[in-house]
Amino acid sequence: MTAEIKNTLLEIPGERISLRALRHGDIELIRQWRNQEHIRKWFKFSGIISEAQQQQWWEGYRQQDNDLMFIIWHKEQARPLGTIALYHIDLQAGSAEFGRLIIAAAGDRSQGFAKEASMTLIDWAWRHLPLRKIFLEVRHNNIAAVNLYKSLGFMETGRRDDFITMALTAGPQG
Ligand SMILES: CC(C)(COP(=O)(O)OP(=O)(O)OC[C@H]1O[C@@H](n2cnc3c(N)ncnc32)[C@H](O)[C@@H]1OP(=O)(O)O)[C@@H](O)C(=O)NCCC(=O)NCCS
Numbered sequence: 001m002t003a004e005i006k007n008t009l010l011e012i013p014g015e016r017i018s019l020r021a022l023r024h025g026d027i028e029l030i031r032q033w034r035n036q037e038h039i040r041k042w043f044k045f046s047g048i049i050s051e052a053q054q055q056q057w058w059e060g061y062r063q064q065d066n067d068l069m070f071i072i073w074h075k076e077q078a079r080p081l082g083t084i085a086l087y088h089i090d091l092q093a094g095s096a097e098f099g100r101l102i103i104a105a106a107g108d109r110s111q112g113f114a115k116e117a118s119m120t121l122i123d124w125a126w127r128h129l130p131l132r133k134i135f136l137e138v139r140h141n142n143i144a145a146v147n148l149y150k151s152l153g154f155m156e157t158g159r160r161d162d163f164i165t166m167a168l169t170a171g172p173q174g
Contacts, residue, residue, distance in 0.1 A: 002089050005128065005129075012124045013120075014117065014119075015116060016074070016076065017075060017120065018075055019073070019117060019124075020070060020071045021068070022061070022083075026071055028051070030071075030083055030102075031049050033102055034049060035049055042139055042145065064087075067087040068085060068087070068089070069087070070084050070085065071083060072084055072103070074108075074113075081104065082103040082104045082108070082113070082117070083100050084101050086134070089129065094130055094131050095131060096133075096135075097137075098118070098135070099136055099137070114148055115148060115152070118152055133167055134154075135157070135165060137164070138164055138166065139162050139164075140164050152168065154167060
């Protein structure tokens with residue numbers, strides 16, 4: 001089912017942003033975003049990603065039916081702002097992991113773009129996938145991200161090493 005969605009899903013509209021399904025032409029831009037020190041330090045794998053590694057990741061990504069990644073697109077200015085994803089989608093278990101959230105440029109931060117993108121994706125997921133739980137992991141000292149996730153309703157479910165696990169358990173339709 002997710003494979004079908006992945007192959008047909010092009011865009012999820014929000015108000016100021018839309019979420020556009022990731023294309024091969026995006027992968028170099030997101031590699032450059034992801035390799036910046038101030039961004040990669042927050043991710044579990046915080047090393048530099050080479051072009052070859054990125055290409056290899058793409059080859060795997062396009063074949064996986066449990067991983068949906070999007071470019072966060074500024075509608076009015078018609079330009080990319082960052083990325084967001086739902087992965088480890090397990091329709092049997094009714095769960096998925098939320099992440100790869102980046103608002104790339106400092107000048108685009110603190111304007112509510114990450115929050116709108118997150119709400120747009122989560123709302124879409126509750127409506128289109130039979131999910132009961134969306135979970136995530138975040139570095140405990142990533143204050144911006146932790147605050148954002150709390151504001152979306154995620155509750156802390158545990159801590160391991162430098163990471164907090166959080167979960168959101170009920171969709172709008174309960
Ligand atoms: C985390 C990140 C995606 C937030 O993006 P953003 O567009 O600036 O966030 P928003 O403007 O939508 O903020 C929404 C909420 O997040 C929290 N928040 C965002 N930036 C914050 C900051 N610098 N300090 C404290 N809280 C912050 C606030 O609760 C804010 O709500 P408020 O404005 O009503 O107070 C962005 O800082 C980023 O890309 N960081 C680097 C990558 C990263 O850490 N990704 C998450 C990995 S788990």
